[in-house]
Amino acid sequence: MFQETTPALPATADAEPGHDESRRQFIHHAGRGLLAVGVASALPVAAAEAAAASADAAAPPVSGPLDIKLPALEAPTDPKGAQPFNPDAPERRVGYAIVGLGHLTLNEILPAFGQSKHAKPVALVSGDPEKMRKVAQQYGIKASSCYSYQTYDQLKDNPEVEVIYIVLPNSMHHEFTIRGAKAGKHILCEKPMAVSSKECEEMIAACKKAGKKLMIAYRIQYEPLNRMAQQAVRDKTYGKPKLIQMVNNQNQAHDQQWRHKKALAGGGSLPDVGLYCLNTTRYLLGEEPTEVSAQIYTTPGDDRFKEVEENVTFTMRFPSGVISQCMTGYGTFNNKSYMVHCEEGTIKMDPAFTYQGLHQERVHAPKGKQLKETPNDPQKDQFALELDHMADCVRNNKTPFTPGEEGLQDQRIMEAIYQSAKENKPVKLPAVAKIDAFRGSPPQEEEA
Structure with a gap:
């Protein structure tokens, strides 16, 4: 039979870098803490609750953001881990x-x-x-x-x-x-x-x-992987962008949902899923199209599309010379992707527009050898990012990054697309010289 003893910690333990004083004291006095727990557990419940209430009343409110930082657990050569979530009170x-x-x-x-x-x-x-x-x-x-x-x-x-x-x-x-x-x-x-x-x-x-x-x-304008794609396009990481392909298709359920009623939806696949192709192209480039041309086709006899269109293809021309070809439909297997073809590489997003599971791939050939690179996905909730951006704009009196003017511009372009399909000819759009002409304050980049 023997008696277990707790060895004293070396004096250098208190000098461990990156740890705050309270944490060092907790580790240093772990044995005493176990004794304290035993004593505290013997206190009457009412006394313990009174002590807790007294401590809460004495705690001063925290001024400023509740941003808690922790020391890194990874070596500099490893991927950086996340910091605490740090929500507002x-x-x-x-x-x-x-x-x-x-x-x-x-x-x-x-x-x-x-x-x-x-x-x-x-x-x-x-x-x-x-x-x-x-x-x-x-x-x-x-x-x-x-x-x-x-x-x-x-x-x-x-x-x-x-x-x-x-x-x-x-x-x-x-x-x-x-x-x-x-x-x-x-x-x-x-x-x-x-x-x-x-x-x-x-x-x-x-x-x-x-x-x-x-x-x-x-939401795409707030999602991290799409923002990375935009930055690569704007920085000309792979040279000038020349051609863009956008696809957003899905097969609608055979029910009389509101999306099939023109009085409620205003249109079919174009304003619902085709809008992603239109808005994301504008977002990536920062430019506004000068011309659109379009075609619409709806399968005869499909009860879903008595009032709204099924398929729309449209092409947009931009001042820099970029041509964007877009396809959207309500009657084909789900495909939500795009490719930006640049002089020296291609940026692919597939899927690009889903709520989760987005994936980006970059194909280029430095020194003549083709490479495929896949940026890490921070996997942020797209709707939370939207909610937080609007909250930030309210709290700090900023113009949202995607204000009403952004929505109005898309609506004007969609009306030109419908006009082009009806008249079977290209439709010119007013020239807009300014980059990001209809956007407000960029979303705040928060630490992961």
Whole structure:
């Protein structure tokens, strides 16, 4: 039988680099800590709770960001690990009201708040009270902060709500943006912005009149891998870009969903999935097209496409000479990809537009030997990035990177695409000399 003893730590242990004093003391006094735990466990529960409450009351509030840093665990030659998540304290986050509880909201947007640093859901708006009641319970939203489409305007009396996120059929964006601005709230609106240029202009005017910000939810412009592709294009990493191919196809379910009704959707594949091809090309280049030409084809007898188009192909010409060929459809197997062909290499994204699992590959031939490089994907939640950018703009009075003017420009180009297909000839567009002419403040690059 023997008695176990704890050897004393060497004096040099306290001088270990990169560790804060409290951590050193904890390690140094680990044996004493075990004894303390035993003593503390013997305290009456009421006394322990009183001590904890007293400590909370005495703790001074933290001023400034709650940014906690940790020393690196990796050698400089290894990939860098992530720093702590560092979200804002709940009372500092920007409160959102989510309007519409369909697939996108329930599958992507509401879960994204769990990855958000600066935003929180505080209110819901829906036409289905029972579903809304369940969702409110899931996300800890008060029953008093649940509204119908008829009581939507009462959001003006809810001080917790600073931003309204509109996730409704396209034709409803106009009405609920204007009503939201009149209620004194900032607006984040899903794309496409509206179903006509006139509606887009009225939405912009309403938000400006109310002194409120308007952002369109172009998530690709906030996603890290697409931002890397844009940087490579803008930096001419592989020489000048010359040709771009964009594809966004999916096979729609055979049901009478709102996307198949022109009164709700405004159009078919073009404003829904084709918009990604249009907007991402503009985003990568920073230029605006000077001419579009297009063709539309819809399979006869397919009940899904009685009111809206099935397939659209369109070509855009840009001032630098770049030609972008785009294909979008509602009746083929899922394909969401693009390629930017430059003088000395090609940047590929496949998939490019999905919510998760994006992949980038760069093909080039330095010294005559072909190489394929794959940048690491930071795997950020695209919707959380959008939510946080809008929150940052609200808190710091910035113009969103994708404001209403960005949505209006896309709508004008889509109208030219429809015109070209109808007239079977190219359509000229007004020249825009400025790079990123319709964008606002770039999103803040946060440490991984």
